Amino acid sequence: MKRYRVLVVDDETDFLETLVLRLNRRGYEAVGVESGEKALEALKNQDFDVIVLDIKMPGGMDGIETLREIKKSCPEPEVILLTGHGSIETSIEGVKLGAFDYLLKPVRIDELLEKMTLALEKQELEEEKA
Secondary structure, eight states: OOOOEEEEEOSOHHHHHHHHHHHHHTTOEEEEESSHHHHHHHHHHOOOSEEEEESOOOSSOOHHHHHHHHHHHOOOSEEEEEEOGGGHHHHHHHHHTTOSEEEESSOOHHHHHHHHHHHHHHHHHHHHHO
């Protein structure tokens, strides 16, 4: 069985480490980074099947800007956005920019796994068509 590679991007270190650990325990090959800049760097060095991206991140690049850059440089991975309650409009903007979907934080792991499965199925269908 293929081990899917997942990139988790979130500035909250505790959340990031916990999510990466839980995904690895469930058979994914998960890597975590704390910023949009580090996500783009990771994408230069490795291929990922799914990216779980927090929208609200301090510093140079927020999640939407990171999403724009990801879709320009490597459009293949499906992106699932994580958002707080206040930024649902931003999440909808993200979907228009090419994100697969969005989930509200705090996210339940089974809900995230379900979205990831749907994203991977979509990706496989598109690969079969190509």
